Amino acid sequence: MFIDSLTFEDLKKGKYDDLKREVFENYSQKPSFKDRKVSFENDTLDLDRNEFSRDRDRIIFSKAFRRLEHKAQVYSHLKGDHYRTRLTHTIEVMQIARSIARNLGLNEDLTEAIALGHDIGHTPFGHQGEEVLDNIMRGTDNLGGNLKYRINYYGFKHNFESIKVLDILEKKYEKEKGLNLTWQVIEGILKHTKTKKKGQKWDINRFIQCKKYIEKFLRYPDHSVTLEGQIVTIADEIAQRQHDLDDGLRDNDLKLDVNKIISYINEQIINIQNQLKKDTFNITDLDEKYYKQFSSYIKNSTPKDVLTKDMIIKYKLSEKRTIDYELWDKIVMDSFIVEYVVPDKIEIKLLRELETRIKKNKNCKNETYIWNSLIRDIIDYFIKDVTFNSLDKLKNDVKTHCKLQLVNLDYINCNKNNEIQSGNKKYWKKRKYFDSKIIDFSYSASEFDKNIESYIKNQILNSYNVNVFDGKAIYIVRQLFKAFYTNPRQMPKEQLNKLYQGIVETINLSNCNIILHGKKLEEIEFKTSPPMDINQLIKLLKLEFNKEELELIFKKTFPGNHLDLNYHFLKLIGGDYSSINKDCKKCDDQFNKKVIEKIFDKINIITVNDIPYEIEELQQQIIFIKCLLELHYVYLSIICDHIAGMTDNYANNEYKKLYLV
Template identity: 45%
Template structure:
């Protein structure tokens, strides 16, 4: 079956360039909105040329969470060597690739850069392995050694959603409100750089598809943002701005090139550049053979890549014959860098051509409107336009398959993942058993959540030995140890803690009931159910605060915390 938009070349590259210059500039984002009034306006504001998106970019770049990316693993730990990618260097590479594509398409580079710099800011320590462990805990699939009695599905954890939570809630920038007051377009692009549902037709209780439950955007954003455009456009699984779509594809491109580079750098994997080039050349020529005799817009770009790989392969063969060359190390680096550079160049050209072709076909040939303006005058794209071409997609699949088979399945990576899994679980176990092992500012977050539940759901009172006390009156640092212990028992849903609130438990008070109440809206709960609803909300608050604290750690900090908690000095 022939891919649409690939064969029957109805337009030349020259015509696409003219189209870009005349039409694409119309799609630049010209208007953005904030949910709060800008702070610090003064008489000199007109002297500073700085749009909202550039302001967002700078706020992200100067945040604490952004700085922590330098010590968070991409695939390898930064401790393995100075030249392996971290989340920070990955982020900077995504930013540069995305800006190059945006410039090619005459789109808003400030918006692209802001989304790029923030797209991985919510990643956990130890890469995706840390993310998986926290997701299992928040889905009720992991009980951390039996410590969590009721394994309730609270929707899980996902780094893109946590990125939104960091930028919109957890980062402290202003006195009067939480978060960094970023535009919805930036947050929307960050959220949608990867999937926002577990599967295409995700439903919370879809047993047939074994869904763990969708991530709920309302749990991750500032309450003042509950009804703005970020929530409205959640119905689209892709970003509704071209700039957001660019960052999503740039993230893919960055991963392909630097995973190969890091894998080749890991000498313990014993990957051969010669074998890589040979395998790559065979696969690329198969693609060329399929499309070469057809009128395909993207074939010349593929041929350029094949010529480059052939040239590099010859250089490797020549180097192999001349093993005594003094500067062989430098030449080896040059060969690898040449391959990586040309892979990036291929993908940038491919995405640029593919996007322009889709836009041209829709607007100039089919006369179809693929975008519209919302009530605020923002350009909204209802189609996923920025993609690889049919050829680019196949090249991407080839490289991704190589990375998974040769690198992600390797001994080194899996041993690192295993250690990461263990450390994250042990940290969660320690904090869950005794939250006073976390810093005071983290406990303050938990206290704030407890007060909110008391004020808005149910006025919980804890029955102590000699008195009764409102749950919002107990402070983790000021009250008696016995009172704090009673509060922790309630937060953990221990039987003893539950009885302090509901002395006479119904016989059907079990995990099933808790799961139902956890997923019920407050307005749907009966008066009898409200105390149980409040308990599940307290339990979720407890888990989420611990989850947020661990997710914010760097690899170094997490490892050191484990040593302090479990090692005898």
């Protein structure tokens, strides 16, 4: 059983080792070849390599991983050899994550694999490149009118692109796409950062082969369902704080003073300690009527418990209860025997230890040593805090939040059509997953993290150098997309092959082989077809045919049926026509464009396998338009994949080749 309380004295007595063993035995993920999309038992002698270590090695030896070397984190590698790139950031995340996993007794191989793959889908030039692609794929940026219609394909985000790279784009097998990683690695990479943001969402079905492979785990979109995945999330946060601060100090143009930073940090530590004094009190001998009311909010509370507002809020979120803050204030104000205290907790001792170490190192005469010691002490503090706070949560909360699901793992495997398949051989396993965030900072460390993040945003990310770099990034990525969109033959042959394969797969999936100038689309190839046919294909992929031309293409594709992309068709399929000016002349091009865009909006959200209309003619019309939209998406996504896979150097050189004479 878990120890009742976690203190330094307990750790000295060796209970920490017992706790780690219990965590490993009961809550760490155990590797199994059955956890892969395509599972086969390894029949070679592999000594001490398990399924998670295989995943780690597959990621390390992938082409996408090597490209991280020349992708920017905050600064370009051209600024200097010692600034972090996306690769060095990944390595630091891996090391921090592995330390935490080892401290907690969790699976280090799984943690490493998730950490090494977490940013593998990142764009060149950092987050600015990502935002450009996201805006294009949401239809909010039409590249200055180059995209005729604004269609929302639910955006682009690097964690989704990471799983696409590993599950689809990378090549390892002759007949299978992707690296065939275990679901634990894929799920941890996906959720190392947000899967929803300010009401926006990304469609996972666009980024993974087997649609049901990970679907059930998206019921908890805000955190990984494995503790190892949660470790990588927090390790990513720690790594960003320490190396952004370190790189900012290295940038002489910013003229940051390490002693001023230390003074700022010490001030924040004091503020956090003072805040803890205000928010913490003993409820010993509270008036009985108030205590009974108050205790209804806290599970198993006693008059001797030490409670904080932070604990109340977390309990409120986990139990979905409302907190009567007026009652809270009344308890504090009316109870004269309330004693304000700072509890003797590990999180407070760690904060004080950090404060002592920083003050001690500040007295050193060597500024480089002070600087390096500051970064080291911050990392050490965060790792220890996450370790002890998570152990405390495991001790108290794990029985409530660890779910054991008995699953026939044969049903996880996908066949060639990306459908769940079952086998004759039953393979049952207790799969562990967590329905809440267990691996996390304490209140103190969370506040400290916010303070450092605020300093970095204001003093480093808001600087002239960083903003000039970001501005160039936005411009170059937009110009590259514009060039490839205008003429995809400016992309390498490999990308054109992927585009052709995507066209064929879309046609087969929608069962709609469009006839274009007397030829089926799959008969038009970028390598061998006449330029006129290729130009017509590109025009179709860009949705640049006008209303009459689209209706004519439909008529040749479905002889005996006709398509009218007009106001009445929009109303027939239940589209939103309220914002269209009904007084516009129907021959007006702008009116027709608005109508067609609304038709596209409506049909875009319908899945290919779920056409909700029984009339055959209407079905054919919707299938045709859906196929057009999916072809347009394939076109955009191939360009996204190509640009996202570029290094900063490659993107810069491509821009020069495309635009400079």
